Amino acid sequence: MFENLSDRLERSFKILKGEGKITEINVAETLKDVRRALLDADVNYKVAKSFTDTVKQKALGMNVLTAVKPGQLMVKIVHDELAELMGGETAGLNLTQKPxxxxxxxxxxxxxxxxxxxxxxxxxxxxxxxxxxxxxxxxxxxxxxxxxxxxxxxxxxxxxxxxxxxxxxxxxxxxxxxxxxxxxxxxxxxxxxxxxxxxxxxxxxxxxxxxxxxxxxxxxxxxxxxxxxxxxxxxxxxxxxxxxxxxxxxxxxxxxxxxxxxxxxxxxxxxxxxxxxxxxxxxxxxxxxxxxxxxxGDVVSLVERAQEQFDEEEAKKLQKKIQKNQFDFNDFMKQIQQIKKMGNLKDLASMIPGVGKAVREMDIDDNAFKGIEAIINSMTPAERSNPALLNTSRRQRIAKGSGTNVQEVNRLIKQFDQTRKMMKMVTGSGMKGMMANMKNMPKMPH
Structure with a gap:
C-alpha cells in the first residue's frame, strides 16, 4: 500500500537535502515533484493542487530553526498536511439507539x-x-x-x-x-x-x-x-x-x-x-x-495488534516455563499462532520504522510458517513437550512426515534452542543479566 507514493515523496524531499535554507525556488521545485507523485498515486487533481499550495504557503511562512534542516521541516509540514487531508482526527462509530x-x-x-x-x-x-x-x-x-x-x-x-x-x-x-x-x-x-x-x-x-x-x-x-x-x-x-x-x-x-x-x-x-x-x-x-x-512506520498500531493477541494469564504461565527452562514446541506453536492472528506479515514488518522500504521488494509470504508448523505437527506429543528426545532417527522420521528434509528440521531445532536461550536471558535476569550473557558469548569469526 502506498509503496510508489512513498518512494516518490522520498525522492522529492532529496531536492532539499543539503540546502541551507528554504527558498521559494527550492520549495517550488520540491512541491512540483510532490504534486506529480500525488497525481501518479491517482489523487484527484484539485486535491493535489490545493494540498501543494497549502504546503508551499506554510513552508515559506516558517523560519527554519537552526536545529532543523529544510528537508526535515518539509517532511514535517507534508506529514501534518497529509494527516489533515485524510481527516485529521480519528472518527469512531456513533451507536446510540437500542439496538x-x-x-x-x-x-x-x-x-x-x-x-x-x-x-x-x-x-x-x-x-x-x-x-x-x-x-x-x-x-x-x-x-x-x-x-x-x-x-x-x-x-x-x-x-x-x-x-x-x-x-x-x-x-x-x-x-x-x-x-x-x-x-x-x-x-x-x-x-x-x-x-x-x-x-x-x-x-x-x-x-x-x-x-x-x-x-x-x-x-x-x-x-x-x-x-x-x-x-x-x-x-x-x-x-x-x-x-x-x-x-x-x-x-x-x-x-x-x-x-x-x-x-x-x-x-x-x-x-x-x-x-x-x-x-x-x-x-x-x-x-x-x-x-x-x-x-x-506505525509502531502504535503494531503494539495495539500485539496487545489484542496478548493474554496476561498465558503470559505469566509462559514466563514461569521459560525461567524453569521448560519452554517447548507447544509454546513455540502458540507464539506462531498469535503472530499469524496479528495480520499480513509484510504489512506488520512495514509498521516498523525504517523497515518498510527494506521489505518492499521481499516476498514475505503469509504461508511462511507452514513448513515450521508441518515439522512441529509431525512430532509426537512427547517430542513437542521434551525437545531433548529429538535424536537423529527421530529427526529423520519428522522430516519424512512433514515433507521437508533433515537439514530443515535441524535448522528449526537450532532456532528453537537459540530462541529459548534468549528468552531465558531476558526473563530470568533482566537487562543486566542479558548484557552480561552477551559479553560472555563466543566472538563471531571474522
Whole structure:
C-alpha cells in the first residue's frame, strides 16, 4: 500500500537535502515533484493542487530553526498536511439507539458482505457488543448464504428471509428480533448498486429513511482509485452517509482514494480493510497513515495488534516455563499462532520504522510458517513437550512426515534452542543479566 507514493515523496524531499535554507525556488521545485507523485498515486487533481499550495504557503511562512534542516521541516509540514487531508482526527462509530443500526452501502464487489462480518467481529471482540447481521441483499444469488458463512466464521447470528424481496420489511423484522433476543447492534448488509441505477438507489434511500440508522457506511474498493472518489460523491449526494470504509488497502493500490475521498465528500474514513482474514480490519488513523506514507512506520498500531493477541494469564504461565527452562514446541506453536492472528506479515514488518522500504521488494509470504508448523505437527506429543528426545532417527522420521528434509528440521531445532536461550536471558535476569550473557558469548569469526 502506498509503496510508489512513498518512494516518490522520498525522492522529492532529496531536492532539499543539503540546502541551507528554504527558498521559494527550492520549495517550488520540491512541491512540483510532490504534486506529480500525488497525481501518479491517482489523487484527484484539485486535491493535489490545493494540498501543494497549502504546503508551499506554510513552508515559506516558517523560519527554519537552526536545529532543523529544510528537508526535515518539509517532511514535517507534508506529514501534518497529509494527516489533515485524510481527516485529521480519528472518527469512531456513533451507536446510540437500542439496538444501534449500521447500514452498509456501496458498489457490487466492493467487499460489503465481508466487511459486515469483520465489523461484527470487531464489535463483538473489542467492544463486547452482541451484533446481529441482516441479509438485505435480495438480488445477488447466494448473497444470503455468503453472509451466513461470514457470520459463522465470526460466531455472529444472521437474520434472513430468503423468500421476502421487501428490504424494509426484512429490516423491520430483524430489528424486532434484535430487541426480543438482546442484540445491541444490527448490521444491515445491502445489495451492491450503481449510482446510475435509479431504482436501486431509490431502494436504499427508502431503506435508510425507514430504519433511521445510527451509521450509514459507504464501502469502497480502494483498488478502483479515482473512480472510487467519484462513486462516493454520487452515493453521498443521495444517502448523506456518515463515513467511508476502504477495503483492499493491503493490495497493489496507489492509495489515491484514501487521500482524495475525505476532501471530495467531506466525510471521514472510518475503517480500512487490510487483508482477507476476519480480524484484518483497522480503525483509520489519519496521522498514523501519514507516518506510513512517509516511511516512518506505525509502531502504535503494531503494539495495539500485539496487545489484542496478548493474554496476561498465558503470559505469566509462559514466563514461569521459560525461567524453569521448560519452554517447548507447544509454546513455540502458540507464539506462531498469535503472530499469524496479528495480520499480513509484510504489512506488520512495514509498521516498523525504517523497515518498510527494506521489505518492499521481499516476498514475505503469509504461508511462511507452514513448513515450521508441518515439522512441529509431525512430532509426537512427547517430542513437542521434551525437545531433548529429538535424536537423529527421530529427526529423520519428522522430516519424512512433514515433507521437508533433515537439514530443515535441524535448522528449526537450532532456532528453537537459540530462541529459548534468549528468552531465558531476558526473563530470568533482566537487562543486566542479558548484557552480561552477551559479553560472555563466543566472538563471531571474522
Amino acid at each position: 444501534a443500526i449500521i447500514l452498509m452501502s456501496g458498489l457490487q464487489g466492493s467487499g460489503k458482505t465481508t466487511f459486515s462480518g469483520k465489523l461484527a467481529n470487531m464489535l463483538k471482540t473489542k467492544q463486547n457488543k452482541k451484533p446481529l447481521l441482516v441479509a438485505c441483499d435480495v438480488y445477488r444469488p447466494a448473497a444470503i448464504e455468503q453472509l451466513k458463512v461470514v457470520g459463522g466464521q465470526v460466531g455472529v447470528a444472521v437474520y434472513a428471509e430468503p423468500e421476502n424481496k421487501n428490504v424494509n420489511e426484512i429490516a423491520d423484522h430483524a430489528i424486532q428480533e434484535a430487541r426480543a433476543k438482546g442484540y445491541d447492534v444490527v448490521i444491515v448488509d445491502t445489495a451492491g448498486r450503481l449510482a446510475i441505477d435509479e431504482q436501486m438507489m431509490n431502494e436504499i434511500e427508502s431503506l435508510k429513511n425507514h430504519v433511521s440508522p445510527d451509521e450509514t457506511l459507504f464501502v469502497v474498493d480502494s483498488m478502483t482509485g479515482q473512480d472510487a472518489v467519484n462513486t462516493a460523491k454520487e452515493f453521498n449526494d443521495r444517502l448523506d452517509f456518515n463515513g467511508v470504509v476502504l477495503t483492499k488497502l493491503d493490495g497493489d493500490t496507489r492509495g489515491g482514494a484514501a487521500l482524495s475521498i475525505r476532501t471530495v465528500v467531506t466525510k471521514p474514513i472510518k475503517f480500512i480493510g487490510i487483508g482477507e482474514k476476519m480480524e484484518a480490519v483497522d480503525v483509520f488513523h489519519p496521522s498514523r497513515m501519514a507516518d506510513r506514507i512517509l516511511g516512518m
